[in-house]
Amino acid sequence: MDIYSCLSSVREKSPLVHHLTNWVTIYDCAQVVKSFGGSPVMAHAVEEVEEMISIASALVVNIGTLTTDFIESAQRAAVAANRRGLPVVLDVCGAGATQFRDRKSMELLEGARIDIIKGNASEVARVAGYVVKTKGVDSSEIQEDLKSIAEKLAAERSCTVVITGKQDVVAGNSKIYYVDNGNDMMAGVVGTGCMAASVIGTFAGANPEDYAFAAAAGLSCYEIAAEMAVEKAGGPGTFRGHLLDCVTQLTEDIVIKKQKVRS
Amino acid sequence: MDIYSCLSSVREKSPLVHHLTNWVTIYDCAQVVKSFGGSPVMAHAVEEVEEMISIASALVVNIGTLTTDFIESAQRAAVAANRRGLPVVLDVCGAGATQFRDRKSMELLEGARIDIIKGNASEVARVAGYVVKTKGVDSSEIQEDLKSIAEKLAAERSCTVVITGKQDVVAGNSKIYYVDNGNDMMAGVVGTGCMAASVIGTFAGANPEDYAFAAAAGLSCYEIAAEMAVEKAGGPGTFRGHLLDCVTQLTEDIVIKKQKVRS
Amino acid sequence: MDIYSCLSSVREKSPLVHHLTNWVTIYDCAQVVKSFGGSPVMAHAVEEVEEMISIASALVVNIGTLTTDFIESAQRAAVAANRRGLPVVLDVCGAGATQFRDRKSMELLEGARIDIIKGNASEVARVAGYVVKTKGVDSSEIQEDLKSIAEKLAAERSCTVVITGKQDVVAGNSKIYYVDNGNDMMAGVVGTGCMAASVIGTFAGANPEDYAFAAAAGLSCYEIAAEMAVEKAGGPGTFRGHLLDCVTQLTEDIVIKKQKVRS
Numbered sequence: 001m002d003i004y005s006c007l008s009s010v011r012e013k014s015p016l017v018h019h020l021t022n023w024v025t026i027y028d029c030a031q032v033v034k035s036f037g038g039s040p041v042m043a044h045a046v047e048e049v050e051e052m053i054s055i056a057s058a059l060v061v062n063i064g065t066l067t068t069d070f071i072e073s074a075q076r077a078a079v080a081a082n083r084r085g086l087p088v089v090l091d092v093c094g095a096g097a098t099q100f101r102d103r104k105s106m107e108l109l110e111g112a113r114i115d116i117i118k119g120n121a122s123e124v125a126r127v128a129g130y131v132v133k134t135k136g137v138d139s140s141e142i143q144e145d146l147k148s149i150a151e152k153l154a155a156e157r158s159c160t161v162v163i164t165g166k167q168d169v170v171a172g173n174s175k176i177y178y179v180d181n182g183n184d185m186m187a188g189v190v191g192t193g194c195m196a197a198s199v200i201g202t203f204a205g206a207n208p209e210d211y212a213f214a215a216a217a218g219l220s221c222y223e224i225a226a227e228m229a230v231e232k233a234g235g236p237g238t239f240r241g242h243l244l245d246c247v248t249q250l251t252e253d254i255v256i257k258k259q260k261v262r263s
Numbered sequence: 264m265d266i267y268s269c270l271s272s273v274r275e276k277s278p279l280v281h282h283l284t285n286w287v288t289i290y291d292c293a294q295v296v297k298s299f300g301g302s303p304v305m306a307h308a309v310e311e312v313e314e315m316i317s318i319a320s321a322l323v324v325n326i327g328t329l330t331t332d333f334i335e336s337a338q339r340a341a342v343a344a345n346r347r348g349l350p351v352v353l354d355v356c357g358a359g360a361t362q363f364r365d366r367k368s369m370e371l372l373e374g375a376r377i378d379i380i381k382g383n384a385s386e387v388a389r390v391a392g393y394v395v396k397t398k399g400v401d402s403s404e405i406q407e408d409l410k411s412i413a414e415k416l417a418a419e420r421s422c423t424v425v426i427t428g429k430q431d432v433v434a435g436n437s438k439i440y441y442v443d444n445g446n447d448m449m450a451g452v453v454g455t456g457c458m459a460a461s462v463i464g465t466f467a468g469a470n471p472e473d474y475a476f477a478a479a480a481g482l483s484c485y486e487i488a489a490e491m492a493v494e495k496a497g498g499p500g501t502f503r504g505h506l507l508d509c510v511t512q513l514t515e516d517i518v519i520k521k522q523k524v525r526s
Numbered sequence: 527m528d529i530y531s532c533l534s535s536v537r538e539k540s541p542l543v544h545h546l547t548n549w550v551t552i553y554d555c556a557q558v559v560k561s562f563g564g565s566p567v568m569a570h571a572v573e574e575v576e577e578m579i580s581i582a583s584a585l586v587v588n589i590g591t592l593t594t595d596f597i598e599s600a601q602r603a604a605v606a607a608n609r610r611g612l613p614v615v616l617d618v619c620g621a622g623a624t625q626f627r628d629r630k631s632m633e634l635l636e637g638a639r640i641d642i643i644k645g646n647a648s649e650v651a652r653v654a655g656y657v658v659k660t661k662g663v664d665s666s667e668i669q670e671d672l673k674s675i676a677e678k679l680a681a682e683r684s685c686t687v688v689i690t691g692k693q694d695v696v697a698g699n700s701k702i703y704y705v706d707n708g709n710d711m712m713a714g715v716v717g718t719g720c721m722a723a724s725v726i727g728t729f730a731g732a733n734p735e736d737y738a739f740a741a742a743a744g745l746s747c748y749e750i751a752a753e754m755a756v757e758k759a760g761g762p763g764t765f766r767g768h769l770l771d772c773v774t775q776l777t778e779d780i781v782i783k784k785q786k787v788r789s
Contacts, residue, residue: 024552024568026287030453035499040453041360042287045330048363055360055396067571097567097581100574190556190566232497234758236561237770244500289550293716298762303716304623305550308593311626318623495760507763
């Protein structure tokens with residue numbers, strides 16, 4: 001399995017990726033899935049989440065604008081996805097910012113099998129039990145070694161852990177991957193982190209053999225598109241559109257030449 | 264009545280188009296109305312939907328991210344719009360994907376007069392009683408003849424029926440229209456279907472004499488703008504902005520030359 | 527204190543601006559804060575709004591898509607912000623359109639100290655007790671003198687009042703400012719008004735000594751960016767991205783040369 005073949009699988013299988021996500025970046029999450037060749041669906045009514053899972057290939061939950069109702073629906077969707085053996089991605093967006101967010105993240109982690117936990121350094125560290133404070137939804141500096149945090153949490157929960165940042169760290173399947181694609185612009189654009197979770201869900205849905213490698217491959221492709229987009233963008237506003245264009249322009253040559261994934 | 268005069272009416276009257284729509288594409292729905300010259304309002308609190316209707320020219324309901332509360336508000340808004348004789352557009356977004364969605368679509372169709380039912384092929388077929396399965400919010404292939412489905416449903420419910428796709432089919436007022444504008448890019452962009460419903464509402468609000476022709480005219484203008492936009496776009500991300508630009512650039516010459524509406 | 531130093535404070539301090547805002551323009555509100563150098567957070571669950579305030583520098587409430595739950599959360603957030611002495615901005619989006627909106631605006635104004643009331647002419651006039659009707663969320667023409675309305679309301683409520691429009695009027699701190707930056711394009715773009723409230727919150731959060739001047743400075747910088755953006759945009763669709771780019775490109779020279787704030 002290589003990175004480009006993971007992308008090809010997405011384009012061939014067009015996985016339906018069900019989202020329970022936040023209201024800020026919901027459009028971007030849907031469009032990035034569609035740009036990659038998947039089919040996004042965003043539905044959060046408790047009455048239909050389980051049935052929607054019955055036609056899905058992956059579930060992405062993002063707690064960015066969580067409420068109690070939302071978490072109840074997410075819980076049900078995750079359990080239904082577990083039953084079908086679909087990958088469940090949890091973006092612990094803003095974990096560490098409030099106790100409510102921490103508590104609800106833990107409820108989700110206890111109430112269903114989460115296959116891929118994704119967040120920035122302080123969010124994932126918080127979920128892993130470290131005492132850190134997240135500044136809203138942006139990461140705070142943390143001193144801990146990210147590799148150790150990711151590996152420990154992945155082992156404890158038998159899942160894949162993705163820590164996004166300048167260098168992304170992916171631990172799972174007893175392996176660790178580092179992704180060095182991307183650029184500084186991404187941190188200045190609302191939604192780049194949320195889209196990363198949707199991309200991971202899309203790649204895991206189409207490449208269910210190895211979630212850790214699928215996540216690393218997805219991040220690499222997405223961030224290569226970001227590298228292409230920054231050449232065209234005048235700033236964070238126009239970057240958004242170019243990123244969603246460039247995802248569709250990824251070719252085998254580009255991916256092979258530009259990927260920076262090492263294990 | 265011709266297509267351009269329908270567009271002129273929109274620009275002259277600037278209809279207030281009240282929306283109860285989904286959270287994914289709500290910005291795009293608002294902006295497409297504004298780009299056409301209308302005035303969008305998005306308000307879903309059950310306490311105010313009826314009063315908002317009292318100052319509106321049209322109502323657009325889109326069930327993309329429906330919940331029970333949302334449907335209750337939509338129901339009230341639709342009944343209030345019926346009382347005032349305003350056009351009510353229902354985008355049956357995702358009908359066929361879950362039973363909840365089918366049931367709620369039917370509740371809306373039974374609880375108020377829906378003047379224009381709009382969806383893609385599998386969504387409208389489902390509402391018309393065919394056994395089809397919608398893949399999330401994207402259309403599935405169906406074998407039935409779209410003209411027959413549209414005409415039958417329009418006759419049964421004495422309403423206008425719009426099936427969007429490569430070729431749009433509009434049945435109503437004992438007529439049938441085919442709209443062949445647009446392009447393949449549209450299917451790759453999240454929100455193009457939702458915006459179509461908002462455009463139809465805007466055109467029907469400003470041209471209440473003939474909803475079927477207004478719908479066909481609105482779709483044609485919108486899709487001509489899409490044809491112009493694709494010349495400028497690098498992909499689905501930048502297409503979005505160009506589409507919303509090009510809507511404002513439609514002139515009489517362009518519309519006359521490019522429209523592909525036949526009955 | 528001058529305008530550029532207000533902008534510099536934003537960039538240096540990177541204030542966390544907590545939002546309870548509407549679902550239509552929530553992305554744009556977040557991104558404009560980020561483009562200016564602040565850190566946006568959008569969280570509305572009643573269980574966490576108070577704790578989120580404990581790490582914030584400002585609160586922005588926008589009632590565009592209000593519901594009863596939303597207002598309860600906003601109320602709590604505002605009281606918590608009052609306790610910490612943070613600036614609270616209320617965008618009375620759509621006030622005058624329905625009684626529900628008027629009543630809920632008044633509840634917020636009575637239930638907490640609102641430091642900055644922001645709206646277009648008819649919205650602010652309505653809150654000030656004038657009999658006006660707002661057309662959805664777009665302004666209606668009003669005959670009253672905006673300076674008088676702003677000054678009277680600012681005095682009555684001991685707050686800052688911002689009336690946005692072709693010329694913005696800011697009254698507070700016993701002063702009045704007029705901002706003549708910006709352009710006609712802005713009225714054709716969904717979200718420019720909502721973003722203005724977020725900008726005001728960001729500037730007030732970083733410049734708490736004088737909310738009225740901070741508001742005027744923020745509006746001027748934001749509208750200078752709009753002047754730059756219109757040169758690059760093909761219409762209201764692409765304007766959106768360019769505006770969010772140009773905010774990051776504001777320099778001391780540009781601000782000094784282009785600002786049109788007078789008192």
